Amino acid sequence: MRLEPPTKTPFYFTLCDSLVQEFEKRTGKRDYFDHFDMPFRDVSPEPTRNPPDYSRYFEDLQPVDEISEWGVGYIRGSQYHFRRMVHPMNGFEDPDQVRSFPLPDVLEDYRWQDFAWRIGEIKERDYVVMNASPYIDIFEPAWYLRGFEQLLMDFHLNPPMAEACLERMTEIKCALARRYAEAGVDILIFGDDIGEERNMILSPETWRKWLKPRLRRAIQAAKQVNPDVICYYHSDGNIDPVIPDLIEAGVEILNPIQPECMDPLGIKQHYGKELTLWGTIGTQRLMPFGTAEEVKNTVKRTIRELGYNGGLVIAPTHVLEPEVPWDNILALVEAIEEEIL
Numbered sequence: 001m002r003l004e005p006p007t008k009t010p011f012y013f014t015l016c017d018s019l020v021q022e023f024e025k026r027t028g029k030r031d032y033f034d035h036f037d038m039p040f041r042d043v044s045p046e047p048t049r050n051p052p053d054y055s056r057y058f059e060d061l062q063p064v065d066e067i068s069e070w071g072v073g074y075i076r077g078s079q080y081h082f083r084r085m086v087h088p089m090n091g092f093e094d095p096d097q098v099r100s101f102p103l104p105d106v107l108e109d110y111r112w113q114d115f116a117w118r119i120g121e122i123k124e125r126d127y128v129v130m131n132a133s134p135y136i137d138i139f140e141p142a143w144y145l146r147g148f149e150q151l152l153m154d155f156h157l158n159p160p161m162a163e164a165c166l167e168r169m170t171e172i173k174c175a176l177a178r179r180y181a182e183a184g185v186d187i188l189i190f191g192d193d194i195g196e197e198r199n200m201i202l203s204p205e206t207w208r209k210w211l212k213p214r215l216r217r218a219i220q221a222a223k224q225v226n227p228d229v230i231c232y233y234h235s236d237g238n239i240d241p242v243i244p245d246l247i248e249a250g251v252e253i254l255n256p257i258q259p260e261c262m263d264p265l266g267i268k269q270h271y272g273k274e275l276t277l278w279g280t281i282g283t284q285r286l287m288p289f290g291t292a293e294e295v296k297n298t299v300k301r302t303i304r305e306l307g308y309n310g311g312l313v314i315a316p317t318h319v320l321e322p323e324v325p326w327d328n329i330l331a332l333v334e335a336i337e338e339e340i341l
Contacts, residue, residue, distance in 0.1 A: 001128075001187070001230055001252070001253060001276045001310070001311075001313065002230070002310070003273070003276065003309060003310045003311045004309075004310045005308070005309055005310050006307075006310055008336070008337075009303045009307045009312055009313070009314050009336060009339070010039045010040070010128075010313045010314070011038060011039075011313065011314045011315060011332075011333070011336045012038055012039075012040050012278070012313055012314075012315040013038075013315055013316050013320060013329070013332070014319045014320065015032060015319065015320050015329075016319055016320060016321050016322055018322045019320055019321075019322065019324065019326075019329075020032070022326055023035070026326065036333055039127060039128055040127065040128050040129075040130060040187075041122045041127045041128070041129055041130075042129070042130050042131060042132035043115065043118055043119055043122070043129060043130075043131060043132060043185070044131065044132040044133055044134075045106060045111040045112055045115060045134075045179075046110065046111045046112070046113065046115075047111075048069055048104055048105055048106070048111065049110070050105055051069055051104070052069075052071065052102035052103070052104060053102075054067050054071045054088060054102070055067075057071065057088035057089075057101075058073055058086065058088060060091075061073065061086050061088070062075070062086060063075075064086050065083075069104045069106075070103065070104060070141060070144070070145070071088055071101065071102070071103070071145060072085055072086070072087070072088070072141075072144045072145060073085065073086030073087075073088060074086070085144060087143075087144065087145060087146060087147035087150070088101075088145060089101065089145040089146045089147070089165070090146060090147040090150055092146070092161070095160045095161055095163070095164035096164075098146075098161065098164035098165055098168060099164055099168065101145070101168070103168065103172055106134060106172070106176065107172070107175050107176070107179065112179060112183070115183045116182075116183040116184055119183055119184045119185060120184065123184075123186075128186045128187065129184070129185050129186050129187070130185055130186060130187035130188070130189055130232070131180045131185050131187075131188060131189055134173075134176060135189045135190070135191060135234075136173045136176060136177050136180075136188060136189065136190040136191075136218050136222075137169075137173070137190065137191055137192050138166060138169045138170055138173055138192060138211065138214050138215065138218070139151075139166070139192035139194065139210075139211050140192045140193060141169050142165040142166050142168070142169045143165075145165065146161075146165050151165060152202060155202070155206055155209075155210055162210065166210060166211075166214060170214045170217060170218065173218050174217055174218050174221040175221075177190075177218050177219070177221045177222040178221050178222060178224075178225050180222065180229075181221075181222040181223075181225040181226040181229045182225050182226070184226070185229060186229070186230060187229070187230045187231075187232050187253070188222050188229050188230070188231055188232065189232045189234065190215060190218060190219065190231060190232065190233045190234070190251070191232070191233050191234030191235055191255070192211065192234075192235060193234075193235050193236045193237065194207060194211070194235045194237070194239055194242075195235050195236055195237020195238045195239040195261070196236075196237045196238070197237060197238065197260070197261050198238060198261065199237075199238050199241075200237070200238065200239060200241060200242070201237070204241040204242050204245075207242055207245075208242070208245060212242075212245055212249055215233075215246075215249050215250075215251075216249040216250060219231050219249060219250035219251070220250065223250065230252050230253060231250050231251055231252050231253070232251075232252070232253035232254075232255060232278065233246055233251040233253065233254055233255065234255045234256065235255075236256065236258065236317075236318070237258065237261060238258075238261040238262055239262075240262060240267075243267065243270075243271060243275075244271075247271065247274050247275060251275070252274075252275065252276060253275070253276040253277075253278050253313070254267075254271075254275050254276070254277060254278065255277075255278040255279050255315075256278065256279030256280075256315065256316075256317035256318065257277050257278070257279040257280045257317065258279070258282065258284075258317045259280060259281075259282045259286075259317070260282055260284050260285065264277060264280040264302065264305075264306060265305055265306065268305070268306045268311070268312075272306075272309065272311055275311070276310070276311045276312065276313065277306055277311060277312050277313070278312075278313040278315055279313075279315045279316070279317045280302050280306065280312075280314065280315070280317070281295075281298065281299060281302065281314060281315060281316045281317060281332070282316075282317060283316045283317050283318040283319075283320065283321070283324075286298055287316055287320060287324045287328055287332075288321065288323035288324045288325075288328075289323070290328065291328075292325070292327045292328055292330070292331035293331070295328045295331040295332055295335065296331045296332075296334065296335040297335075299314060299331075299332055299335035299336060299339070300335050300338070300339045302314060303335075303336070303339045304339070314336060316332070
């Protein structure tokens with residue numbers, strides 16, 4: 001990840017609940033990270049003991065099944081982890097309503113007790129440590145609260161509301177970035193989904209105006225505390241137009257480089273001296289519907305083409321879903337073991 005040639009390409013993947021159950025049935029074990037000896041481990045602050053009471057914000061909205069720590073309402077869906085959101089700020093008309101909305105106590109010291117010790121213990125076992133939730137995202141949690149269409153309209157029709165929504169998130173996420181960096185994580189995960197299959201979901205100009213400066217602030221907040229922390233940025237979809245901007249803002253790892261809508265080899269050729277690619281193995285076709293041989297061949301080719309100077313973490317581009325055959329997961333791991341750089 002520091003663009004130095006490794007002896008073996010590092011890898012990473014996560015499994016959906018049904019595949020975790022399949023793993024446990026096949027192996028008799030519970031921790032697939034340990035079983036496959038993935039080089040990464042993630043850490044989170046302790047759960048809150050004092051969740052905010054958001055109930056009054058949902059009195060005039062449709063009933064929800066749960067409300068998250070951050071105040072987003074959820075209605076259970078019919079399939080797996082898919083849920084519908086209910087946005088408590090959707091009807092807000094005044095920026096002061098946004099500024100007075102309660103947010104979780106994620107920065108309180110009791111939630112960070114022993115956090116640095118846990119990181120040190122993982123590092124002693126020679127694993128790379130990165131943060132799990134809460135991530136350093138700004139656009140997504142803002143629209144989770146305000147509503148996707150509403151926030152996009154605010155950018156153009158009601159800038160004070162957009163400013164209030166994004167600033168609430170930027171302030172708390174900058175503080176979180178500093179906390180993680182102080183505690184000693186190796187990799188700090190930033191990111192917002194700003195791409196869809198063919199292009200970005202908002203124009204590059206809009207992204208540069210509203211989101212790029214805030215991303216830069218959050219990265220700088222972490223780097224000021226620990227210049228060595230590696231800054232990872234996640235966005236699904238095609239985000240080709242803003243890759244140079246991400247590098248300029250301080251991004252060092254780009255994830256997930258979906259091969260269905262981006263060209264991993266082209267990105268490596270253009271940005272491989274500045275950027276590590278994390279992902280590149282498709283979960284829309286290859287992992288669920290390819291053969292084990294196709295998975296193996298694709299992984300080996302990808303390592304040869306993209307991993308020659310470091311700068312590659314081989315990974316599926318999303319959590320592996322129920323349709324993925326177990327043999328394809330084994331093929332992924334076996335290919336990585338066999339393809340020595």
